[in-house]
Amino acid sequence: MRRDQYETRARIIKAMAHPSRLMMIDALEQGEMCVCDLQQIVGADMSTVSKHLAVMKGAGLVRDRKVGLQVFYSLRVPCITRIFACVEAVIDAERDRLMGREPEEPACAL
Amino acid sequence: MRRDQYETRARIIKAMAHPSRLMMIDALEQGEMCVCDLQQIVGADMSTVSKHLAVMKGAGLVRDRKVGLQVFYSLRVPCITRIFACVEAVIDAERDRLMGREPEEPACAL
DNA sequence: GGTTTATATGGCTAATACGCCATATAACCA
DNA sequence: TGGTTATATGGCGTATTAGCCATATAAACC
Numbered sequence: 001m002r003r004d005q006y007e008t009r010a011r012i013i014k015a016m017a018h019p020s021r022l023m024m025i026d027a028l029e030q031g032e033m034c035v036c037d038l039q040q041i042v043g044a045d046m047s048t049v050s051k052h053l054a055v056m057k058g059a060g061l062v063r064d065r066k067v068g069l070q071v072f073y074s075l076r077v078p079c080i081t082r083i084f085a086c087v088e089a090v091i092d093a094e095r096d097r098l099m100g101r102e103p104e105e106p107a108c109a110l
Numbered sequence: 111m112r113r114d115q116y117e118t119r120a121r122i123i124k125a126m127a128h129p130s131r132l133m134m135i136d137a138l139e140q141g142e143m144c145v146c147d148l149q150q151i152v153g154a155d156m157s158t159v160s161k162h163l164a165v166m167k168g169a170g171l172v173r174d175r176k177v178g179l180q181v182f183y184s185l186r187v188p189c190i191t192r193i194f195a196c197v198e199a200v201i202d203a204e205r206d207r208l209m210g211r212e213p214e215e216p217a218c219a220l
Numbered sequence: 221g222g223t224t225t226a227t228a229t230g231g232c233t234a235a236t237a238c239g240c241c242a243t244a245t246a247a248c249c250a
Numbered sequence: 251t252g253g254t255t256a257t258a259t260g261g262c263g264t265a266t267t268a269g270c271c272a273t274a275t276a277a278a279c280c
Binding site: 155158 | 267271272276278
């Protein structure tokens, strides 16, 4: 596999690598939401939320749809939320390790 | 879900969000490798590779095992590589979009 | 002991990301 | 036309990240 393909993957993963953006992705699993809804959820400045959304849109994670004054965002590929199960598996393994238990073959929720 | 749980997830995802680190994770799917092997693969400075590994270790993505002079790294939770399928789904959807086709419900390889 | 080898760390600079404020756009309404 | 509302953008200070070099550690070998 070529380096630029890893760069493409990294761009998308980086677009998820922020707590506020993860919150939004999680929320959007329920369906499309306007920016104001997302702002409520992440509890940040309007301009900050808008920029986070621009990052995710640029990476192809979300799509936007304008309706009157509002802009509704939705996940372009809803199954992206399955990544969270993988991430949780790492968190679980880490917790086990810190508690002394280190399983030889860690369980995977997938 | 609480904000600090999203921060935990973001820390792990951020530890993957770099092309060189993705290359290493991909390579480690085959089994453990010493730092020198990984250096060959990513083609970067030794110290750079070492720091990337430290980041991934800090996030709980990899484990290290010292044997003589060498240090062998392996994936702590091998199924983390399943994330790539999700990421590829986004890339595919993006390619379709740029070519004019915008499927209503994007296919998911999972 | 000293030397070589594999890896890690500190220091530095450049680049990038974040968050807020102020301002701009653009749709709607009176 | 002017005003209000929802969202986006520009600018700027600060924080984080990346990569290289030089140096440190630490195990092996003489």
